Amino acid sequence: MTRTEYLTYDVNGQHEHCLRFGTRDAARTIIIIPPLFDEMNRTRRMLVETMRALADLGIGSLLPDLPGCNESLADISKQCISDWRLAVNDATTQLKPTHIASVRGGTLIDDVADIPILRLAPVKGASLLKTMLRSRLVAEKEAGITATIDSLMASAKSGFLELSGYNLSLEMVQSLQDAIPSEHCRFQQIMHAEIDGSPLWLRTEPQDDARMSLALAHRLDVWSATCAK
Incomplete structure (x- = not known):
C-alpha cells in the first residue's frame, strides 16, 4: 500500500500543510510546486495521482499548501508572489527534498534552492x-x-x-x-505536448487524467535519476 502522510512546515511562525507520498528514507524525494489560483484546483487530483505513481516507483514526493490556499488558515488577500516564494523556500529547507518539479504558475516561485528543477509548461x-x-x-x-x-x-x-x-x-x-520564471542554473523545461494526456489547467472544472499522471511520473523518474543532485 502506498504510504501517505500529512506533514506541516512553518512559514512566518504559522503551520502550513504538506502532503507526502512514499517513505521518508527514499533516495529521491520531489517537491511539487503546483499551478497557482484556479489552475491549482483543476490539477490537484492529477498531481496527487502522479505522487501515487511516483511512490510505486520508489520515489518520495511532497505537495505543499501555499499560504492562503487549500487548507491554509492564512489570509489570501495578504499574500503576494514573494510570500509564496518564501513558503516554497521554507518547505524546501525544512522537508529537504532532493528535486523540485513545478507546474505552470508554480514555475514563478520555484527558484529557492540549489537542487535540480523540472518545469512543466512554464508561464509568465x-x-x-x-x-x-x-x-x-x-x-x-x-x-x-x-x-x-x-x-x-x-x-x-x-x-x-x-x-x-x-x-x-x-x-x-x-x-x-x-x-517570470527565473533563469535557475539547474532547471529543465518541458511543455505539455511532451507529456501524454490533457492540459487540465485549461479545463473549467477539476478533473484527473490517469494517462497524464503516469506519463508525468515516469518522466520525473527518468529526469530525477539522471540529473545531478
Whole structure:
C-alpha cells in the first residue's frame, strides 16, 4: 500500500500543510510546486495521482499548501508572489527534498534552492493575470455589469480584486504582473505536448487524467535519476 502522510512546515511562525507520498528514507524525494489560483484546483487530483505513481516507483514526493490556499488558515488577500516564494523556500529547507518539479504558475516561485528543477509548461505571471481578468469580465457581462480591465485594476487599489474566487491585493496583482520564471542554473523545461494526456489547467472544472499522471511520473523518474543532485 502506498504510504501517505500529512506533514506541516512553518512559514512566518504559522503551520502550513504538506502532503507526502512514499517513505521518508527514499533516495529521491520531489517537491511539487503546483499551478497557482484556479489552475491549482483543476490539477490537484492529477498531481496527487502522479505522487501515487511516483511512490510505486520508489520515489518520495511532497505537495505543499501555499499560504492562503487549500487548507491554509492564512489570509489570501495578504499574500503576494514573494510570500509564496518564501513558503516554497521554507518547505524546501525544512522537508529537504532532493528535486523540485513545478507546474505552470508554480514555475514563478520555484527558484529557492540549489537542487535540480523540472518545469512543466512554464508561464509568465502576466499571462495568468490576463486570463483571470478576462474570466472576470465574462462573468460581469453575464451578470449585466459593465466593466473593463482598467476598472477592475482600479478596484484593487481600494482594497482587493476578486479573481477566480481569490481576493487578491494590489501587491499580489502587481507582483503577478511582473513575475517570470527565473533563469535557475539547474532547471529543465518541458511543455505539455511532451507529456501524454490533457492540459487540465485549461479545463473549467477539476478533473484527473490517469494517462497524464503516469506519463508525468515516469518522466520525473527518468529526469530525477539522471540529473545531478
